[in-house]
Amino acid sequence: xxxxxxxxxxxxxxxxxxxxxxxxxxxxxxxxxxxxxxxxxxxxxxxxxxxxxxxxxxxxxxxxxxxxxxxxxxxxxxxxxxxxxxxxxxxxxxxxxxxxxxxxxxxxxxxxxxxxxxxxxxxxxxxxxxxxxxxxxxxxxxxxxxxxxxxxxxxxxxxxxxxxxxxxxxxxxxxxxxxxxxxxxxxxxxxxxxxxxxxxxxxxxxxxxxxxxxxxxxxxxxxxxxxxxxxxxxxxxxxxxxxxxxxxxxxxxxxxxxxxxxxxxxxxxxxxxxxxxxxxxxxxxxxxxxxxxxxxxxxxxxxxxxxxxxxxxxxxxxxxxxxxxxxxxxxxxxxxxxxxxxxxx
Numbered sequence: 001x002x003x004x005x006x007x008x009x010x011x012x013x014x015x016x017x018x019x020x021x022x023x024x025x026x027x028x029x030x031x032x033x034x035x036x037x038x039x040x041x042x043x044x045x046x047x048x049x050x051x052x053x054x055x056x057x058x059x060x061x062x063x064x065x066x067x068x069x070x071x072x073x074x075x076x077x078x079x080x081x082x083x084x085x086x087x088x089x090x091x092x093x094x095x096x097x098x099x100x101x102x103x104x105x106x107x108x109x110x111x112x113x114x115x116x117x118x119x120x121x122x123x124x125x126x127x128x129x130x131x132x133x134x135x136x137x138x139x140x141x142x143x144x145x146x147x148x149x150x151x152x153x154x155x156x157x158x159x160x161x162x163x164x165x166x167x168x169x170x171x172x173x174x175x176x177x178x179x180x181x182x183x184x185x186x187x188x189x190x191x192x193x194x195x196x197x198x199x200x201x202x203x204x205x206x207x208x209x210x211x212x213x214x215x216x217x218x219x220x221x222x223x224x225x226x227x228x229x230x231x232x233x234x235x236x237x238x239x240x241x242x243x244x245x246x247x248x249x250x251x252x253x254x255x256x257x258x259x260x261x262x263x264x265x266x267x268x269x270x271x272x273x274x275x276x277x278x279x280x281x282x283x284x285x286x287x288x289x290x291x292x293x294x295x296x297x298x299x300x301x302x303x304x305x306x307x308x309x310x311x312x313x314x315x316x317x318x319x320x321x322x323x324x325x326x327x328x329x330x331x332x333x334x335x336x337x338x339x340x341x342x343x344x345x
Contacts, residue, residue: 016051018059021179023186024221025214027055030207048072053080060086065146067180070096078129078145089144089177092131097141101131111135116157117168121149132173140174147173190217194241216244289313290327301326301344303333314339 014031029036029051037050045053052072060066062085073090075098081088097105101122111118112135122131130148133141136157149171156165196216197209220243227237238246302325309319310330315337322333322340332339 016055017184017187018055019183019187021183022221022225023183023190023217025187025218027057027059028214029054045076046074049074049077049080052077056081056084056086062086065089065180067177069181073143075129075143078143079127082128082145087144087146089142089147089173089180091177092141092143094141097131097143105131105133105141108135108139111139116166117170119149119169119171121171123148130173132171134171134174136168142173142177144173147171147176149173187217190220190240194244216247219243219247289329303331303340306330312339314343 016029016031017025018027019025034041037054039054040050043050048071052066052068056066064086066081066086066088068088068090070091070093073088073092074096078088094102101124105122106120111120111133114135116136118135120133124130127145129143129145131141131143132148133139151172152169153172153175154167155170155175157168158164159166191210191213195209196212197206200206217240220240223243224237228234303322304325306321306323309321310323312318312320312332313329314331318332318337320330320332320334320339323330324340324344327343331343
């Protein structure tokens, strides 16, 4: 679960987002004031509780597990999700802990005297709910309907007084929370990389550009998942930056209307550029092949006779002087072999 703020100079947009552990955004809500959650107008639920229940809605079936921070977590929300057979874990504010548990839970200074790694668990057996308080550098209080302390593990922490790392005991609920909440940070990090957003005073334009980044990030996650399922090495999977660039080029190619004069101007400019090739030492750089969408789009791919000869990029056998003005690669164009037609068909 994720609570995000998008700011402009004169306005703010608050988002509540549901993501999975891989950073894929499954659902989101844009806060619009009191009219955001009309389904829960006649209830006494808080804003964070309404946000979680509205995001879950009919999207998640029984058996799912949710993780969210203290802004959303309350015992009442945990009970509501438990009735739907959805388990949850999250940090909780001190003033939201039930009064009966608040009276028996240890004070922070007492746990500090016990040392780092000290832990206390309070269990409500009737509701299958556990409150776990763990002391690291400071206290961490968590409420969960699926985890408590056991089984514990150890984690490395820097001890400033001893100037070295020490191993301290960590409850299972903290381990699971840290592992699964990483998807929220991953989604936030991906949206901040190569953003489409631009500086503007209008909140609507900022929201629209954010949605485009969101769709592109989700598409790349699914693309990467499919490639990994095909046993393709990670090195050969397209990075997010290249994926966005190709996506933008395909959109421009699909929705741009060009006239014959524009095509001719483009061809002439490329011809002038190729008439005086720059001489470079060493092996010439290999030009990447264009994607299939760019090959077969309209009649911009015209042959051009060049002064130099290069190996055909389709058959890789013969050398030719014919070059495609759009793809910027050499292709055979002769009576016995027409690689120019085979490549673009």
